[in-house]
Amino acid sequence: MPKADLFRVSSLPAASRREFLRLGTAAVAGAALAAAPLARARAATAVNWLGWQGYDEPLATEDFLKKNDIQLAATYLGSNDEIVTKLSAGAPLDIVTPYMGYVPQLREAGLIQPIDTAQVPNLPKVLPVFRDDANLFKDGVHWSVPITWGGGPMNYDPAVLTPTSWFDLEKPEYKGKIAMFDDAVGMMLTASIMVSGAKVASLLTKAQLEEVKKYLIKLKKEHARAIFASYGEGGDAMARGEVVMTLGGAEWLTAVVMPKKKTAYTYPKEGCFAFIDSYVIPKQAPHPQLAHAMANHMLTVPAQIDLTRNNYAVITEEAIKALPANVATMYPYQNIADFQKKCTFFPMAPLEPGGDYAAWPEWIAAWQEVLAA
Amino acid sequence: MRRQSYLLVAPAALIYAALFVAATVYFFVMSFWTVKLFRPVPNFTAANYARTAGTYWNSALSTLAIAFAIALTATLLGLLYAWLIRFKAGRWGPALLFIALITLFGGYLMKIYAWKTLLGEDGVINSALQGLGLIDHPISALLYSPFAVILTLTHFLLPFAILPIYGSMRGITDAEIDSARDLGARPGRIFRDVIVPRSRVGLVAGFALAFLVCVGDYVTPRLVGGTMAMFGQMIQLQFGTVANWPLGSAMSFTILAIALVVLLLLARALALVGRQ
Numbered sequence: 094m095p096k097a098d099l100f101r102v103s104s105l106p107a108a109s110r111r112e113f114l115r116l117g118t119a120a121v122a123g124a125a126l127a128a129a130p131l132a133r134a135r136a137a138t139a140v141n142w143l144g145w146q147g148y149d150e151p152l153a154t155e156d157f158l159k160k161n162d163i164q165l166a167a168t169y170l171g172s173n174d175e176i177v178t179k180l181s182a183g184a185p186l187d188i189v190t191p192y193m194g195y196v197p198q199l200r201e202a203g204l205i206q207p208i209d210t211a212q213v214p215n216l217p218k219v220l221p222v223f224r225d226d227a228n229l230f231k232d233g234v235h236w237s238v239p240i241t242w243g244g245g246p247m248n249y250d251p252a253v254l255t256p257t258s259w260f261d262l263e264k265p266e267y268k269g270k271i272a273m274f275d276d277a278v279g280m281m282l283t284a285s286i287m288v289s290g291a292k293v294a295s296l297l298t299k300a301q302l303e304e305v306k307k308y309l310i311k312l313k314k315e316h317a318r319a320i321f322a323s324y325g326e327g328g329d330a331m332a333r334g335e336v337v338m339t340l341g342g343a344e345w346l347t348a349v350v351m352p353k354k355k356t357a358y359t360y361p362k363e364g365c366f367a368f369i370d371s372y373v374i375p376k377q378a379p380h381p382q383l384a385h386a387m388a389n390h391m392l393t394v395p396a397q398i399d400l401t402r403n404n405y406a407v408i409t410e411e412a413i414k415a416l417p418a419n420v421a422t423m424y425p426y427q428n429i430a431d432f433q434k435k436c437t438f439f440p441m442a443p444l445e446p447g448g449d450y451a452a453w454p455e456w457i458a459a460w461q462e463v464l465a466a
Numbered sequence: 467m468r469r470q471s472y473l474l475v476a477p478a479a480l481i482y483a484a485l486f487v488a489a490t491v492y493f494f495v496m497s498f499w500t501v502k503l504f505r506p507v508p509n510f511t512a513a514n515y516a517r518t519a520g521t522y523w524n525s526a527l528s529t530l531a532i533a534f535a536i537a538l539t540a541t542l543l544g545l546l547y548a549w550l551i552r553f554k555a556g557r558w559g560p561a562l563l564f565i566a567l568i569t570l571f572g573g574y575l576m577k578i579y580a581w582k583t584l585l586g587e588d589g590v591i592n593s594a595l596q597g598l599g600l601i602d603h604p605i606s607a608l609l610y611s612p613f614a615v616i617l618t619l620t621h622f623l624l625p626f627a628i629l630p631i632y633g634s635m636r637g638i639t640d641a642e643i644d645s646a647r648d649l650g651a652r653p654g655r656i657f658r659d660v661i662v663p664r665s666r667v668g669l670v671a672g673f674a675l676a677f678l679v680c681v682g683d684y685v686t687p688r689l690v691g692g693t694m695a696m697f698g699q700m701i702q703l704q705f706g707t708v709a710n711w712p713l714g715s716a717m718s719f720t721i722l723a724i725a726l727v728v729l730l731l732l733a734r735a736l737a738l739v740g741r742q
Contacts (some may be wrong), residue, residue, distance in 0.1 A: 174709040178504040202503075269606065275688060276697075277707060313693050319610040320695070322688040333588050335610070445503060457708040458521070463526035464695035464703075 138163040140383055143179060144190030145170050145370065147403035148240065150395035152387060163383060170357040174453075177444065180204040186375050193228040193237070193369040194295065194441030200236050206376045208235040212385035215392035218409040222433050225371050228440055238388035238398040240397075241405040243424065244367040244436040245279050246324075246358040248304040248342035249273075250331060256338055259287045259361045262316060271316045272327040272336040275311075277460040282366040282439060284309050294366065295439035306459040310466040312340065320464065331356055345404035348423045352420070360435035367436035369408075379389035497715035505710035514716030522700055526721055529697035530728065532612060533680035536619045537627075541669060542674040544627030548668070549661065551628075552635040553643070566628045574622060578689050581618045585609040585690070587633070610692030618686050623679060634668030635661065666736045674729050681725045685741035697721050 140163050142149055149167040152158055158165055170176065176189045180199065191199065198231060199205045210216055216224065216238060223239045224230065249256050254267070262271050285294040288308045289301040297305065313320065318336050321327040328346040330336045332353035342358060350356050372388040374381055390396055397412035406424040407413055413426045425432050446452040451459075500509045518526075547566065551559045572580075584590045585608040592604035607613060638661060646656045662669070684698030697717070704714030 164691075172707045172709065174504045174707070178709055181505055226663055273693075277703070317693050318606075319692040320688075326689065333586055335587055335606075340623055454708050454710060457703060461522075461525075461700050464699060465522070465528075 137162045139164045140187045142167045142188045146267050148190050151399040154395040154399050157390045185379050187378045187380050189373050196228050206374050213389045215389050226438050237373045239369045240391045241372040242369045245365045246340045246360050248346050248358045249338040251357045259363050268338045272339040273317045273320045275320050283341045285358045286364050295442050295452045299451050309463045344424045365436045367438050470514040493715040496712050501710050506711050514713045518717045518720045525697050536680045537673050537677035540623045540627040541673045544631050544672050547628050548632035548635050566625050570625050573721045614690040615687050623676040626675045630671035633669035634665040638664045670733045
């Protein structure tokens with residue numbers, strides 16, 4: 094390569110003083126223009142949100158964030174325990190979205206604030222079964238704004254069987270065709286409903302927890318095809334004919350699997366666990382007013398319908414009426430009373446060991462033994 | 467010159483120190499802590515190690531056994547493949563090396579799902595066997611079994627075994643092979659007495675890479691392992707679900723220590739083979 098070419102590559106074009114000034118002025122003006130939106134963004138209020146992925150997306154509907162000048166800093170959860178950890182550490186969070194079983198413990202620990210219902214005019218629109226659940230509503234005070242719900246039904250292949258009981262899982266003809274899931278709460282609660290004999294399936298003595306663990310190990314060793322990493326994985330296996338029924342499950346799975354195979358779900362006669370997820374405002378929330386506004390927005394029809402994009406259920410009467418046909422049958426909206434009869438919203442096991450009942454870490458230790466067995 | 471070398475290494479060393487050494491030391495210290503309401507509390511207790519040894523030894527042993535089987539399979543296959551590239555393939559050697567390398571471009575999860583497609587009851591293998599009339603019913607043990615985990619991880623880790631072994635073999639000159647042959651050694655003897663000992667560093671590196679990845683893996687068994695669980699899943703539950711980082715750290719360092727002992731023993735055994 095000639096030396097001149099090397100030099101040309103590395104040299105800058107010569108510029109006169111006037112050109113230099115002209116370019117400099119243009120650059121400063123350009124930078125100012127580019128920085129203007131940034132300056133506006135900086136003026137917006139940064140709201141810290143910690144919750145399950147997908148529960149933040151409806152906040153973008155109807156330009157809610159833009160209209161309220163909110164810059165949402167969303168962090169997604171790996172487990173509900175992260176909420177307890179972060180709130181105990183005094184993290185400046187405005188909204189958290191715990192499983193409803195955690196709400197009483199967060200309330201008793203003084204980590205959350207009551208909902209000012211005057212700031213959430215949409216709250217009365219929530220179906221009473223969810224709004225007034227004992228975990229979330231105590232002594233006339235609401236401690237959360239429910240946004241979605243679901244149960245832990247049994248998914249099954251109707252071409253093979255029509256189960257009515259969880260104990261159908263033990264039928265010898267379905268050996269090796271049962272799906273379990275790597276979901277400690279779902280598996281342990283369902284097994285507890287089946288075999289613990291406890292009045293409240295989540296409040297178990299250590300002996301009862303041992304019974305539940307032994308039963309799950311037996312089911313795993315003698316009947317299960319796999320402990321699937323997610324409900325979606327289990328649904329896929331059902332679509333491929335690898336499994337015919339599940340311990341625990343999800344209502345939405347039937348709709349998701351439908352293009353590949355017709356499946357169904359049922360709430361077996363022994364009962365199921367159920368959940369409500371909600372917007373909860375921490376006691377130390379830096380922007381409680383905006384947090385209330387966000388919770389209220391989550392109950393608007395467009396926000397609720399937006400939740401269904403991620404297969405979540407809607408929770409208000411008017412949202413149910415507005416559901417598009419493709420998701421209208423994903424959950425038992427037409428028979429909520431039946432759901433209420435068969436499914437229970439259990440409180441969480443104690444978070445710390447030492448009381449009468451087995452604590453949450455002991456549940457996890459038991460689940461680990463099931464996995465390792 | 468020496469000072470210049472240190473300066474050149476400094477950025478990488480700083481990143482390594484900050485992201486690996488500091489984090490490792492932090493978690494090692496934390497492994498002696500306790501936990502209160504999901505928050506680590508500074509303390510000094512061996513309780514987490516005692517619990518690991520008392521409760522999780524069974525899972526640790528089965529994980530080590532599976533990891534050993536996978537690493538051994540990958541290393542032996544890697545040895546064979548590297549030997550083919552270096553000594554037998556001639557001008558096709560680079561092409562074989564390229565094929566081994568290109569499999570690294572496929573994502574980890576993509577490989578797992580590819581094996582799911584192949585091994586399922588309605589998968590390619592079962593369908594082919596049924597089509598050929600060799601079986602009446604699909605073999606369900608192909609997927610959701612330890613076999614599927616071993617197969618999937620061996621496939622994923624094979625290039626990691628091939629590369630260091632091939633690197634070692636490139637150091638073996640044709641003169642060494644010719645000398646052995648001239649002295650009357652048969653091909654098997656040359657392989658045993660020249661090629662394997664001279665590839666020792668690559669063999670240890672290849673085995674170590676495969677073994678350590680397997681010991682810590684928790685995704686593959688969750689997706690294709692059926693009801694089996696590996697130790698990594700137990701650790702993940704502590705960090706992810708119950709927020710007991712001190713116990714998770716103690717479990718991690720326990721399995722790491724055992725894995726390092728296994729690797730040291732292997733390196734020692736191969737050194738003895740080399741001396742003989």
